[in-house]
Amino acid sequence: TWSNVLSILTKHPKPIIIDSGCGRGLSSQYLSKKHPDCWIIAIDKSSHRLESIDDKPRDNLIVLRGDCVDYWRLIESAKTLTIVKHYILYPNPWPKKQHVLRRWYAHPLARLMLTLAPTTVIRSNWLLYLQETALVANWHFCAAKLSCLSSTDINMTHFENKYLLKNIPLYELVVHSLR
Numbered sequence: 001t002w003s004n005v006l007s008i009l010t011k012h013p014k015p016i017i018i019d020s021g022c023g024r025g026l027s028s029q030y031l032s033k034k035h036p037d038c039w040i041i042a043i044d045k046s047s048h049r050l051e052s053i054d055d056k057p058r059d060n061l062i063v064l065r066g067d068c069v070d071y072w073r074l075i076e077s078a079k080t081l082t083i084v085k086h087y088i089l090y091p092n093p094w095p096k097k098q099h100v101l102r103r104w105y106a107h108p109l110a111r112l113m114l115t116l117a118p119t120t121v122i123r124s125n126w127l128l129y130l131q132e133t134a135l136v137a138n139w140h141f142c143a144a145k146l147s148c149l150s151s152t153d154i155n156m157t158h159f160e161n162k163y164l165l166k167n168i169p170l171y172e173l174v175v176h177s178l179r
Helices: 002-011 026-034 047-054 068-077 097-102 110-115 127-139 158-165
Strands: 016-020 039-044 061-065 083-089 119-124 142-148 171-177
Touching: 002 061, 002 068, 016 026, 016 068, 026 039, 026 061, 026 083, 039 047, 039 068, 047 061, 068 110, 110 119, 110 127, 110 171, 119 127, 127 142, 127 171
Parallel strands: 016 039, 016 083, 039 061, 083 119
Antiparallel strands: 119 171, 142 171
16 A cells, blocks of 8 residues: 555655556566665556566666556655656557546646656657647656657667567657746
């Protein structure tokens, strides 16, 4: 439960990195190895996808099953937590026009998503999605920088590995909260 997690984070304070929509947790595992001095909070709504993370436990990795939006609210309400980075590594969210309001940047809590940490990193193979997210970030007084990832960049998810093998371009949007 969140109260148990909050108790752990409070008793053993260290910087926190959030991996929202972590899927099978390849990115969460990478982040936990790269940042052993930080807590990595991996969030996904699918218990099936999260099963593969449980096979490789790490001391600094906390896995939460549930809606990212609910956990974002809980994290923000815990004013004592030090969130240093937020990752959203999702390849192609809701591509159909009729689903535009389901995209993260169109969610009522888009501002919270973009300002939960000083830096939010969003990666996708869908350039237009990231361009639209950058516009929303600017509306919320955040600085956004969009770049194309090279083949030498670390591929943090199974999707990114798949796209790299197929020579499909990947993009990264780095959003800096100015709050």
